[in-house]
Amino acid sequence: MNDIHNEEASEESVSPEAALGRVMELSFLMAADMxxxxxKLGLTRARATIMWQLHHSGPTTQRALSDALKVTPRNITGLVDALEGGNFVVRTPHPTDRRAILVKLTDHGAQTAASMETGWHEFAGQLFGHLSGAELEAFLGTLDGVLERLRTVVARSLGA
Structure with a gap:
């Protein structure tokens, strides 16, 4: 009887629903950790996303931030206002377009973004540093396939 129960449990634990359950748990845990x-840095996820974007792309316009983050310009204005109030970013005139304003990290913002990046690398090591190259390659191959299917599902649901 135990063998039958273990076999059923084993089949249940490798079902598509079990895989989705684990991916959902992963997304919840990742979101909670982030x-x-x-x-701790005085940021929300949306504000941190803007800082990450600026850290990797350099000073940019609010319109470009809006496009990159796929949110409305009004939303970006509020987020940049809050970041500016926290001394994370500053608005400056665009050097070649009189009508445009650039958003750039302050020294405090750059230090905070660098700290975020250090944390990113440390966290990657904690999660995946124990895997061999072959294990990591297999994991990434599987994950890439899942992500591609998810992108297709999301694009269809959004009518794209």
């Missing part, structure tokens, strides 16, 4: 880390 939110906690960002809160």
């Amino acid at each position: 939110d906690a880390g960002q809160a």
